[in-house]
Amino acid sequence: MDFFNFRLFFLLASAVVCCSADILKNDKVKGVLGKNVKFNTTFDGSEYLSLSWNFGSVNIVTASKVKVAIANAYTDRVKLNKTTGMMELGPLNAADNGMYQLIIVTQELQTLTGDSELKVLEPVSSVTITSDPPKEAVESNSSVVLTCTAKGSFLKYTWLNNTVPVVADGKRLILNADGNILSVKDVQRWDLRGPIYCRAGNDLEEETSAAFNMTVSYGPEKVVLVQTPTSSVLATGAMVTLACSSVSSPDATYQWMHNGAPMKDTTASITLENVNEKNSGNYTCVAFNAKTKRYIASNMALFTVIEPIKGTTITRVGAATPLIAKDSSIQLTCKAVAGTVASTKWTKDGVDLVVSERVVLSKKMDMLNISMVQREDAGLYKCVLKNAVNSLEGNYTMVVNYGPEGIKMVGPKAVEITDRVEIKCTAESYPVATYSWKLNGTKLEPTTSMFIIEQPSFRDTGTYTCTAHNPLTNGTASSTHTLAVKEEGALDEGLSGGAIAGIIIGVLIALAIVIGVVMHMRKKKDIPSPY
Structure with missing residues (x-):
């Protein structure tokens, strides 16, 4: 039987209609241009x-069980499932849009029908993001409009920041009604950090755009200057490093200022070697972002360069003649070969120098005057010169000549x-004195x-005279001592007074004991006998 006769048979069979039923799952079906679509049925596959x-x-397909x-x-x-009546149609073209009807005549001559409308959709493709301004923006100064374009039918749009959906707040982040235009007012650095994606799709398929990255320029901010070493006072010849940092995109450039005047340096850090007094003062760095056109100054670094003290000495003024106690005076000066002296301190033998009417320090503490020196003025003198970067001391040992005095003689x-x-x-x-001796003037x-x-x-009996002489002070002192030389035994004068007193006390004690015994015996004889 050819297709015409088969279709004629079908028409004759379907002419006997007792009832109808909806045997299609969907009354509306969507398909993609160039792809296949299935018309699914609810038919149970009975005879x-x-x-x-x-x-x-137009009759597309007619079938029986055989x-x-x-x-x-x-x-x-077309592909047909003879059991359920499901038809697969494709690849689809635009002419396939329209109404499709399924008619089934059962063994009981019951006619079952179902209608479904097919919409052929254009495939989703060419999803692209464009921006205004293109690619670059300035934080807080720019508003950015991103537009997503795509080919396809019944498209819906979703924006993603990396993998997180962008949620419009209606204030800074605004989506148009179709969802394909995203407006960002006063853009911030994190708004479009991305990558940003646009996803376009319909009920059947979707496609995501290529990654879009918007460069948002910001800063400079948090401009910080760090000085190494951190001391506010530096010694001449030292080295100091000044480093400037900031938060900025793109990276900031730097202009260094010394006491308010521009320096030639434009790097992020500078090193000052072998500094001197001219390097003293305040330093700042000014960060500049060429994109945002913003200038921000750093905190201030302030230091003073001081020359260290060198060559501290104590010098005696005048002729270096020997000091004679109670006769000489002395003047000492304390000076440094180089450096700025901030303070001067004098010590004697390790303790602070005590001033008096005789011991006088100048107002600048650089000169010490001692009038009519005493023997106790002798000792180690130090002056300590100090400034903010170092201290140095000078030493002077003072020798005071005196005597002889306090002469005495000891002998028999x-x-x-x-x-x-x-x-x-x-x-x-x-x-130390020298000594000479005389006996009775000889x-x-x-x-x-x-x-x-x-x-x-x-x-050798007679008066001995000892004379002490100090060759430096030319002073002398004398003392005498009398000595008597006697015959052997002449000095043996018997028992000493102490020995004699001891003997007398011993005799008295013995006599007392004897008297006591006698008295005791006499008392015993006076007792009457009981017999």
Whole structure:
């Protein structure tokens, strides 16, 4: 049976209609141009006499359980499931838009029908983002409009910042009614940090644009200057580094200022080597963003360059003649070869110098005057010169010559001819005194402080005179001592008074004991006998 006769049979069978039912799942079907679409049914696949799909007045396909006939125009575009009646049509073209009808005649000669409208949609493609201004904006100064364009039917648009959907707030972030235009007012650096995507689609498919990146220029801000080392006072010859940083896109350029005047340096950091007093003052850096046209100044670095103290010495003014106690005066000056002196301090023997009417310091503390020096003025003097970068001290050892004074002699008053004799003469003196001796006015040979007679004779009796002499002060002092030399045993005068007193006390104690015993015995004889 050819297709015409098969279709005629179908028409005759369908002429006997007792009832109809909706046997299609959807009364509206959408398909994509160039792709296939399926018309799904709700038919349970029971026995039927005939099945036919029509497009308007055009019969597309007619089938029975044993045979399927497809119109020539649809031979390569239609697939039919004979059991359920599902038809797959494609690839679709624009002429496929319209109403489709399924007619099934059952074994009971019941006719079942279903109608569905097909809309052929244009494929989604060419999803593209354009911006105004293109690619670059200035934070807070610019408003940006992003437009998403695409090809396709019944399109809807979604904006993504990376993977997060962009949510319009109606104030700064605004979407038009179609959703394909995103306006950003007073753009901020994070608004379009992205990448930004536009996703266009309909009920059947969607496509995402290429990544879009908007460069938002901002800054400079948080401009910070760091000084290394951080000291506010530097020594001449030192090195100092000044580093400037800021938050800026694109990176800022820098202009350095010294005491308000521009420097030639434009790098982010500068190093000042071998600084001197001319480098003292305040420093700032000014950051500039060529895109935003904004200038921001940093905090201020302030330091002073001071020359370190060098070559501190204490110098005696005038002739360096020996100092004689109670006769000489001295003037000392404390100076440095180089450097700025901020303070001066004097010490003597490790403790602060005590000033007095005799010991006087000048107002500038650089000169010390001691009038009529005393022996206690001798010692180690130091002056410490100090400024903010260093301190240095000078030393001077003061020697005061004095004496002799406080002379005294120590020795026996009387000796026997067999005794060894030592007479010592001492005197306080600096430098150490020399000594001379005389006996009864006659000069003796010894020149030391100790006069020794190994075996004295009667002619060694007399008055000894010791004279101490300080060769530097030319001072002398004398003392005398009388010595008597006697025969052997002449100095043995019996028991001493102490020994005699001890003997007497011992005799008295013994006598008391004897008297006590006698009295006790007499009492015993006076007791009457009991017999």
